[in-house]
Amino acid sequence: MTFASIEHAIAIPYQLRVLFTENAFATDNPLLRNLLCSKESGSRRKAIFYLDEGVAAANPQLVPQIQAYFQHHNEDLNLRGIHLLPAGEPIKNNTDYLKEIYAQIEEQKICRHSYLIAIGGGALLDTVGFAAATAHRGIRHIRFPTTTLGQGDAGVGVKNGFNFRGKKNFVGTFAPPFAVVNDFAFLDTLPEKHLRNGYIEAIKVALIRDATFFDWIESQANALNAFQPAAVRELVHRSAQHHVTHIATSGDPFEMGSVRPLDFGHWAAHKLEQLSDFRISHGEAVAIGIAIDTLYSQKMGYLDQASVDRILNLITKLKLPTYAPELEQKTADQQNATLAGLEEFREHLGGLLTITLLKQIGQRFEVHEMDTEKILQSIQDLPR
Ligand SMILES: NC(=O)c1ccc[n+]([C@@H]2O[C@H](COP(=O)([O-])OP(=O)(O)OC[C@H]3O[C@@H](n4cnc5c(N)ncnc54)[C@H](O)[C@@H]3O)[C@@H](O)[C@H]2O)c1
Ligand SMILES: [Zn+2]
Missing domain, CATH: 3.40.50.1970 (Rossmann fold)
Structure with a gap:
């Protein structure tokens, strides 16, 4: 039977x-x-x-x-x-x-x-x-x-x-x-430091989806630094719109696959939060993580220098960090501790390692491996 x-x-x-x-x-x-x-x-x-x-x-x-x-x-x-x-x-x-x-x-x-x-x-x-x-x-x-x-x-x-x-x-x-x-x-x-933390997730979603939004954030940098409510509210609204649209239309709202563009810059960020015992806030860690993956995108020949400069300048202009001493921490076997974040990110996503990088401002793509030496060079070259 x-x-x-x-x-x-x-x-x-x-x-x-x-x-x-x-x-x-x-x-x-x-x-x-x-x-x-x-x-x-x-x-x-x-x-x-x-x-x-x-x-x-x-x-x-x-x-x-x-x-x-x-x-x-x-x-x-x-x-x-x-x-x-x-x-x-x-x-x-x-x-x-x-x-x-x-x-x-x-x-x-x-x-x-x-x-x-x-x-x-x-x-x-x-x-x-x-x-x-x-x-x-x-x-x-x-x-x-x-x-x-x-x-x-x-x-x-x-x-x-x-x-x-x-x-x-x-x-x-x-x-x-x-x-x-x-x-x-x-x-x-909301304290100023936390107001700024939302700016970086808006920059992130602009970098992976919408060059026009990135231009707008650049144009509003002074207003955002002064926390002018109209600019802050528009930034929040546009960021929310992008996040919700991505979730609703990407075809993978519950993240069954391994592609995670909204986590651009987050593999290093999550590790940094952990290495700092959460002294570094999520937004600060994401700013540093985005700086690393931006420099890495350039070192691998994917992203041009002018775009790298614009991205790092905007992060710095909005008084978000691009470096933290925790990036130099070593493991017991003298490896850079941040690098362990890659494997932890893969474990968390499941399946194949999938990292989002940039081709241009507003245009992302995914890779399945990263060159450890080039990551370390990117960390070395971070503005500090
Ligand atoms: N679920 C998700 O998809 C998702 C995505 C991104 C981040 N996160 C998580 O979100 C957390 C970070 O969130 P966060 O940046 O909102 O920080 P937070 O929750 O750590 O809060 C920040 C601080 O600001 C204070 N605060 C909050 N609102 C305030 C207000 N209006 N006035 C005065 N004080 C206020 C809080 O009391 C707290 O001290 C992390 O744990 C991160 O992992 C979750
Ligand atoms: Zn985040």
Whole structure:
């Protein structure tokens, strides 16, 4: 007796929604209420909030505003708690925080039709997103990124992640959030260093997809250095647009293949973050990683010198780093420690090593091996 195999394709339509607003928790701003009520429900919509402690400290009115908002919309909405969590990478390194979130979800009877709302930097969104994607196998999740990096890149994607054994994002899932709300008012309290971190992900996406956007960022360098809201907001909006379009149209939203253009410059960046014990922020590390892969593209004869100069000048002009002493760290067998980032990147992607490089500004291509000597020369030649 033989049994025929059973196979069926499953197509699941996802809607990747990024909404833009200012002061989402003003009682006369209907955006969040309408979002929470956009799906049919027999009862008031339950929501539990997780706030980045740094954001809450910089916005002391935030907790009372959320309470007032839910009170104002009491007929439709049901607030099940507001919890503060530590900011930045430490939250992604400690499983106690995940356990805390799971426990609160269970205690508050947050079901698959309820909402887990996260407000904060990329690290908090990654952690809460992971909890939302895994508790009950997936609770509706709304993200409010509060950094330029989050609003333009980290927060608008479909990934979440948690660090394990010192490895960035070793644990995580692909889970499109119910919606992303980019509230520009949060950027008013964001420290300058973090404002700049979002600039580099915009430069990255311009380098791999859109030379015109790169020209625009160059033309706005003074305005961006002065943190003029119009320039910062346009940069964030265009960056988010590119990231979402890439995810939605590249044919590989859940990264089944090994091609990862949005990770241009990231193989070295992830390693640097780790080597520095996260002293170097993600944005700073990406700036250095992009500088390395730009110089490498030139040394291999792919990219012309004039483009290299433009890229390095723009990074420097926006006061982002192009070098860190951690790049000189050696392993026990006297190898350059940054180079181990290549193999770790391959492991993380799975399959064949695939690195995105540049042919021109706005035009990328992929290679499957890198010349170690030329990487080391690129590191030597970094502006410092
Ligand atoms: N999931 C993804 O696809 C993806 C993509 C890129 C990056 N990431 C992750 O994102 C993280 C980096 O995120 P990040 O750059 O947003 O930094 P972050 O989460 O480390 O936060 C930066 C700091 O700024 C503070 N802060 C945030 N918003 C503020 C505001 N509006 N006002 C005052 N202070 C504020 C935070 O409290 C924190 O101290 C990294 O863990 C990275 O791996 C994830
Ligand atoms: Zn990044």
